Amino acid sequence: MKFTKKPEPGIKLRKKTMETFSCDNPVNDKFKVPSKVSWNKKTGRTIVEVRGVEIGGPEVVIIAGPCAIESKEQLFETARSVKAGGARILRGGAFKPRSSPYNFQGMGEEGLKLLHDISVETGMPVVTEVMDTRQMDLVASYADMIQIGSRNMQNYPLLREAGMLRKPVLLKRGMMATIEEFLLAAEYILSQGNEQVILCERGIRTFETSTRNTLDLSAVPMLKHLTHLPVIIDPSHGTGLRWMVPSMAKAAVAVGTDGLIVEVHYKPEEALCDGHQSLDIEEFNKMMADLEKIASAVNRKISLT
Amino acid sequence: MKFTKKPEPGIKLRKKTMETFSCDNPVNDKFKVPSKVSWNKKTGRTIVEVRGVEIGGPEVVIIAGPCAIESKEQLFETARSVKAGGARILRGGAFKPRSSPYNFQGMGEEGLKLLHDISVETGMPVVTEVMDTRQMDLVASYADMIQIGSRNMQNYPLLREAGMLRKPVLLKRGMMATIEEFLLAAEYILSQGNEQVILCERGIRTFETSTRNTLDLSAVPMLKHLTHLPVIIDPSHGTGLRWMVPSMAKAAVAVGTDGLIVEVHYKPEEALCDGHQSLDIEEFNKMMADLEKIASAVNRKISLT
Amino acid sequence: MKFTKKPEPGIKLRKKTMETFSCDNPVNDKFKVPSKVSWNKKTGRTIVEVRGVEIGGPEVVIIAGPCAIESKEQLFETARSVKAGGARILRGGAFKPRSSPYNFQGMGEEGLKLLHDISVETGMPVVTEVMDTRQMDLVASYADMIQIGSRNMQNYPLLREAGMLRKPVLLKRGMMATIEEFLLAAEYILSQGNEQVILCERGIRTFETSTRNTLDLSAVPMLKHLTHLPVIIDPSHGTGLRWMVPSMAKAAVAVGTDGLIVEVHYKPEEALCDGHQSLDIEEFNKMMADLEKIASAVNRKISLT
């Protein structure tokens, strides 16, 4: 794993007004897309490279791993298994945003070190969340891709810091953010000079309570229509229901997602966080076999090894 | 076309309490599923037959046609084209629920007659909406399947009337209805003795405004998990955007829908209603070719002729 | 009680396009208000008279009574008490829209007769809900004001029938209806020639679950800004919590409501429907005393006898 230093913090904010969106397939006449994230015939689509893994190209990239890093055994066992099942990038939270101050808050730097070690062993790049501007350098020194979570989608100082990195950023849509606000949040990052941004739809909050969130799959064609950035789906938070994850993952691949980020745990029933929405290894492997067929039907590819 | 008389209006309401849902994959411990719509290992899934076309079996059934019946030419041209493209059932509104009293309200009985004529010519069964208990007999005398629209999902007298029919009923989820309320609305129909009900997810209302509604594809696995009834998707109202319909249709097939109901117009730009979300014939044909591949990848079938 | 016959069913739909709203205090530049409900400097505000009780004038009119009519004793005891406490109009449901087919559905015509009898005894005009076009004449023959409930706000045939009455109509906002849709629903009634419409905000559906609905009190100034029709508030459905009703009623009077519709039951703990949100007589009396002070502070009046 390469330890990238955070470069050029002094990049100036380029003052550019937003452009009214205009294309052959209008959304509505009020809709505006900020200039740097806006799709553009000339420049085409962006492919984000995460230490050798390309997101936004022909492959549907599977990111998998536990919600939170809980122990060496849990992380390592899960990581080896998802790699064997076809995952290309490992996920795992060291700093966890939890609704209650009394819930497990993550292992912190110790978790980051474990993430580094298993990354070296398996060769998989890793993505992990950062919540605090003061932790940006620390997290960036261990991670191949920085995740900004839903609750921080409009944490502007954090977005600016991410914009000053020269590392890919996985930006999750806020649970009640419009597409327009999501694009503006991404624009905060791009406006600082970092164009390596991946947009992630992870379910929005609606009146419906049978699922944890309502996974808005229309966000995939919409975002790909409006921007040049890759778009991925999180079916784990999007549904909150372990048994529903594979179904929605299949739909996501069919609708054109560039990747999936999926919670997998070697023993979901023992998970400290979100076990009810984590697949076990067997379920993950079965899902991957199904996804391969769908990917093929839409002229994309998923490699099972 | 068979003109079924409405039978046995005197069926008594069977007083049965709701059952708490209990299965291997719980939704949540508060969730209750009413008894007649509830899925049950012993009795299995319901297949609804609409004049020879089975919904809920191995085939993904495509229902297509114009939003509103506007003229003989418009209906007939569109019907012939969608049949040639693989649609199995024809849709077309004669009585249209419109937000404004000043918008086109449909052709009424004249439209129903046109629907009957083209049904005879093409051999396709037809589905059309009923909005008023007083029109139930009239509409049922022309249609092979009765549609109850979103705005009437909790119009209980209408649901009871539909329950006393011996014809299939296509029940659309209210744009504000929870899954639980949707099941209770279906239960109103089944409680009157009519078990031929198809559930249709057509987009729910959320804070997001770039799409007309938010198409909740998780409703497919959820409803199939909770009930024995077939479930279909309406990607036209679900997105409100013509160019997005095929993408979401693909996702719907991947997620396991039993059918699709799609707005198609031979000249969308001239449509009196919802032209912005209607496919033209070429777009419909292209979509069907794509859907066939996805269906095959999930072990379902769509026949293109 | 006067038994009004339904007059002139043949009124033609006047084709008028909507007017873009333009005034000194714009809402937003896209917003349109349909022509007949639109506020207009020249014609001023509408006062709706319900058998001698004026809604939309200086008085804040209190409508009170049980959710559902359950028995003669329950209705009569409650009616006498709310009259003694200052209520001007009696409410009580004979036909109840219930989410489940297995819940109590109301006493039907027998309930209407009880309503008539207590109306004669107390001299209070009565309002009750109609759900089915086929029951319009029946209900209108007993009621002084017809209520169209939330679930039927977009039941267009029912709105048209109400528009052909020559009786006041209490139209409740759909639980997920925008202000724009609410106005269009009212326009359906006015477009048939009946201008005696009262708009009622009763809580909208949001993500929040601690209250049954979210009572949108901003609807009062908004609706009074856009239309000439009286606006009232239903704090019982708006909160779903008995102990919270008086607080929200006070806020409603302060914000300028023309009236309140409140559920009161002589024995809430025995109610067949919505007992958890019904005030008992003592709570009602205490609330009325508080409301009188607020009304006075905003230059309106509430008479406690």
Add this chain to the structure above:
Amino acid sequence: MKFTKKPEPGIKLRKKTMETFSCDNPVNDKFKVPSKVSWNKKTGRTIVEVRGVEIGGPEVVIIAGPCAIESKEQLFETARSVKAGGARILRGGAFKPRSSPYNFQGMGEEGLKLLHDISVETGMPVVTEVMDTRQMDLVASYADMIQIGSRNMQNYPLLREAGMLRKPVLLKRGMMATIEEFLLAAEYILSQGNEQVILCERGIRTFETSTRNTLDLSAVPMLKHLTHLPVIIDPSHGTGLRWMVPSMAKAAVAVGTDGLIVEVHYKPEEALCDGHQSLDIEEFNKMMADLEKIASAVNRKISLT
């Protein structure tokens, strides 16, 4: 102005489980209130003192001032006017969270210095927003009360930092936050030892678009029912409409708010931020006169000088 040093950063997180809420007026049986914010008969209500001004006592405290500090003249003129009109605390943003990176982001520390100067001149305590953990000490050294904005309601590192201050914290409800999540966010602050927290409802996001947000006034009785903390209302963000602010402010006082935070600008039409929802001085004075009457009707007080 007192420059408080941030004390005792090493306070340990006390592990306490949440308590199921139980009282005479239950919300629902699933609802849990975290232990430190929970209302308790023994300890009663908390009064928060902001440099001599008590919030949570008999007075309804008015906090007023510009959305953003734009210039010395703008801030000073506005501050003097709102003080003359009865405001007790001055608001003004130096660091502004803006949806777009291309909008005015605030004057930063220069704005804080202006705030300090006018605070000294007028004797009014000041409240201003902090967005970044790295700015907490800086902002706390100028402000009498720290504001945590809607977008940061679940920014847990920021909440923890605020919890380590020994200064009052004004915590705004997230536009997508349930009451339960709002209480958990407050618990993050209290769990660090800072009990001087004021809860502020400022409108939630719903499907309705005629107002900027839907001001949930039921949050006042609900929060006062569940917690011991003072609750205030922001009618400016809650409506987004200048002409509607006074109406909703009146409702807020009637429903029992402990205070209001209102945007006032000496020249709203020239405001760099949120001018459409800012009152001018004349409107502010007129509103205050109206509020005094309502406060009196609910046995609270507002002093106009």
